[in-house]
Amino acid sequence: MDQLLSVFISVADKRNFSRAAEVLHMTQPAVSQQIQQLEKHVGAKLLLRTNKSVQLTKAGEIVYLHAKEITGLYKRMSMLVNELNNEPTGPLKIGASYTFGEYVLPHILARMKNLFPNIFPSVQIGNTRDIAKAITSHEIDVGIVEGEISLRNIYIKSVSTDQMYIVAGGKYPIYFNKEVTRRQVEQENWIVREEGSGTREATETLFQSLQIRPTKLMEFGSTQLIKEAVEAGLGISYLSELTVKKERMLGTIQVLNVKGTPIKRNFSVITESVELHTKSMNLFIELIEKYLKNQLLQ
CATH class of the missing domain: 3.40.190.10 (Periplasmic binding protein-like II)
Known part of the structure; x- marks a missing residue:
């Protein structure tokens, strides 16, 4: 059964019998036979062939999801047993x-x-x-x-734990204030990560903690890109101490002195x-x- 599932996963991933056969070092007829055996075992059609590719049926989607879990657990089991004495x-x-x-x-x-x-x-x-x-x-x-x-x-x-700071470019005007008020940071351009990221979650928590609602938000999908934007003076952001250590040493990014920060996560x-x-x-x-x-x- 493990072999049947592995062949099925490969065909589903490659969306092609020939490419799956190459990866598996099998002939295409042998791959087709394995798929037929699996379909007979589960009692449902799992794949639909077209001229250019292979598509999963509804039953195929269910089997694919569970096949990935089963093969993953089987590999983990084998590894755990092997590591007992090795x-x-x-x-x-x-x-x-x-x-x-x-x-x-x-x-x-x-x-x-x-x-x-x-x-x-x-x-x-x-x-x-x-x-x-x-x-x-x-x-x-x-x-x-x-x-x-x-x-x-x-x-x-x-x-x-990780310290999170509100940061700005080294020459950004707001930095030169000895203490930056919540009202000031609320009115700034904010460069933030996308929804679903830990840094975005931390930023939303910061806004709640400071009781601010910035309206000028720009979403970037990379911390490195955010740092480049901050250094260029495009706006301010909320970043991990680990990510800006080098830039702070160089003076290209500075921490803003805002009451209530930094915050740990x-x-x-x-x-x-x-x-x-x-x-x-x-x-x-x-x-x-x-x-x-x-x-x-x-």
Whole structure:
């Protein structure tokens, strides 16, 4: 059954029998036979062939969703059994929100590569909502996100806190005020992240905390792009201490002195049930905790 599901997933992903056969190192007739066996087993047509591609039927969509979960759990089971008496090895699928993924994760991966060269990480970067969804659909093994997470059947562990600052470009006029009032920041152009990101959630929380309602908002889908815009004087933003450390040292971005800031938020690791943690996952989480602890001590 595991083989049938793997073949079906490949055909569904490639939307083509020939391309799936190439990836699976099988002949096209063999792939077609496997699909027919699976359809006979579940008692429903799973794929519709057209001249150019293959489409999932309604039954196919249901089987595809559960097949991904089943094969993911089977691989996890095999890895857990294998790791009982062996060194951690094999793939580790990691998901991270933009702030953590772009500014912290590369340092941790470099450390892990030096200590455990037989662990092979792959990384998916997305906003907090995307990473949480990837955990629940078994697309990744472990996720690192910022902000509050409220999901059932998910293991959540806070690993560090993060300071959030209102920032402006080094030559931005509002910076030269000794203390910036809430009214002043409310009237400024705000450069914010998209809905669903941890940084956007933190920004909305900030607005509530300061009791302001800025009306001039510009949404950008990247923290790096926001920093560039802030440096250029396009507006102000609310960013993590980790993301602006270098720019503050260079003087291209400055923190605004606004009463009620900075505000702390959590970095959290999210996974499935802790009982399903592999050695690789636990070692990776330990490396995260050690790295962030050292950063706070600096």
